Amino acid sequence: xxxxxxxxxxxxxxxxxxxxxxxxxxxxxxxxxxxxxxxxxxxxxxxxxxxxxxxxxxxxxxxxxxxxxxxxxxxxxxxxxxxxxxxxxxxxxxxxxxxxxxxxxxxxxxxxxxxxxxxxxxxxxxxxxxxxxxxxxxxxxxxxxxxxxxxxxxxxxxxxxxxxxxxxxxxxxxxxxxxxxxxxxxxxxxxxxxxxxxxxxxxxxxxxxxxxxxxxxxxxxxxxxxxxxxxxxxxxxxxxxxxxxxxxxxxxxxxxxxxxxxxxxxxxxxxxxxxxxxxxxxxxxxxxxxxxxxxxxxxxxxxxxxxxxxxxxxxxxxxxxxxxxxxxxxxxxxxxxxxxxxxxxxxxxxxxxxxxxxxxxxxxxxxxxxxxxxxxxxxxxxxxxxxxxxxxxxxxxxxxxxxxxxxxxxxxxxxxxxxxxxxxxx
Numbered sequence: 141x142x143x144x145x146x147x148x149x150x151x152x153x154x155x156x157x158x159x160x161x162x163x164x165x166x167x168x169x170x171x172x173x174x175x176x177x178x179x180x181x182x183x184x185x186x187x188x189x190x191x192x193x194x195x196x197x198x199x200x201x202x203x204x205x206x207x208x209x210x211x212x213x214x215x216x217x218x219x220x221x222x223x224x225x226x227x228x229x230x231x232x233x234x235x236x237x238x239x240x241x242x243x244x245x246x247x248x249x250x251x252x253x254x255x256x257x258x259x260x261x262x263x264x265x266x267x268x269x270x271x272x273x274x275x276x277x278x279x280x281x282x283x284x285x286x287x288x289x290x291x292x293x294x295x296x297x298x299x300x301x302x303x304x305x306x307x308x309x310x311x312x313x314x315x316x317x318x319x320x321x322x323x324x325x326x327x328x329x330x331x332x333x334x335x336x337x338x339x340x341x342x343x344x345x346x347x348x349x350x351x352x353x354x355x356x357x358x359x360x361x362x363x364x365x366x367x368x369x370x371x372x373x374x375x376x377x378x379x380x381x382x383x384x385x386x387x388x389x390x391x392x393x394x395x396x397x398x399x400x401x402x403x404x405x406x407x408x409x410x411x412x413x414x415x416x417x418x419x420x421x422x423x424x425x426x427x428x429x430x431x432x433x434x435x436x437x438x439x440x441x442x443x444x445x446x447x448x449x450x451x452x453x454x455x456x457x458x459x460x461x462x463x464x465x466x467x468x469x470x471x472x473x474x475x476x477x478x479x480x481x482x483x484x485x486x487x488x489x490x491x492x493x494x495x496x497x498x499x500x501x502x503x504x505x506x507x508x509x510x511x512x513x514x515x516x517x518x519x520x521x522x523x524x525x526x527x528x529x530x531x532x533x534x535x536x537x538x539x540x541x542x543x544x545x546x547x548x549x550x551x552x553x554x555x556x557x558x559x560x561x562x563x564x565x566x
Contacts, residue, residue: 144443147172147206149197149221151180154212154235156187158262161435162210163188166424167443172204187430197221201228208233208442212262215303216345219244222259226251231258233442236307238459240347242467245460252456259456260442263311265396266454267441268434269419271312273399274385274392276420278316282401283387289317289358289366291383295373298327299349300342302370302466305381309368310462311454312383312394313358317366320465322359327351327473334473356469368469392417396434 146162148155151173162168172192175181181193194200201209209225210233211218219239225232226248238261239245252259265271277283291309293301314320327334329352342349351370358366373380385392386405393400399417425436438454445452 141167144168144207144446145171145205146208146210147174147200147204148210149174150211150213151175151184156184157432157435158210158212158233159184159188161431161439164429164431164436165439165443168439171206172200174200197224201225201230206230211235214345215240219248222248223251226255226257229255229257233260233262235262236459237303237463238456239463242463245463249456249460258445258452260452261454261456261459262438263308263454264434264438265308266311266315267438268396269421269437270394270396270399271315272420273417274394275316277392277401277417278385282390283385283392284389286317286362286385286387287364288386289313289383291368292380293370294378294381295371295376297372298351298354298370300346302354302469303342303346303349306368306370306466307462309383310465311458313366314458314461315453316385317360317362317364319361319461320358321361323356323465323468323472325354325356325469325472327354351473354469354473
């Protein structure tokens, strides 16, 4: 059987994890490494026994002819590096999230389709044994029909958590529950709805972020709902990172290293106990090897996908849908200021971007409403936002050009696409 040749572009932590996984898998061989820092090249090259070491990705690909190039770099570099690698017509394994904007993600997927190659986004949790066990339990009907799913982050700053750990949570949710149809969201900073002044550059080059506490409601195409929590904790806590799946007859609990099953749909202390499930892991995985089981299973899924001529479970399209949901959350949070008319107890929605404008209440009392103008939120990003029409205040169109580049990454695609041909200002 074919042994796939792999090159790793970037030798820091995630590059080391990917390199170890492809090195340990019996059907892949790490043939080359590339990094601009000689010490990193030497460290990983010596560990894996890889002699071909480069500081130029084009020379590496031309000389070593890999089948797959792993791109475990900072998010801000995903787009330019992926486009360069795809020019050579090779499959890519790109670290999550796929890109910082939908325009970039679409360009990457279009280039891959043009070249006839695969894009896999490195959401190793979805390929891991714990989630495979959860999916098997759902497919076997152990919890009855799905009715609700929720996920929580590690306590990062909410907006940063969305672009970081929430990409894993969402991809895992998609693996269990299928595509998301629509989103609603609330993002708070200092206990108030976010404003444009709260938008800041993300650490690790993950675009622009906003919101200390982000709560999103998801409607899945399968006809059930979910909630995603990205709330800032005083101290980051990895134990909070989880997904729980509610069925009509039971529940499932996922952590990256352990799945659990509850035989009743409603948990109460002293009743049914959570039971551990055995993760589903390939027989050829050796836990004594250097690779983590999740990264190893991600590599194994890529091998099987290429053998079978199908997309990776964590395909570029799935990664793009994750980013689409994240952009939808940002859009809905940005437009979801809610005010109460004390005279009529009428709920009105306000646009945080127009917070210095005073408008009248859209119900009969005509009382002024501070901090925004009620309006409908447009359909955008392919994720249909719920609409509430106020007859006295028809929706205003988005401006032809964003007022400042800093908020461009959370505007609708028709705005963001203005600069889709250039990285400037995004």
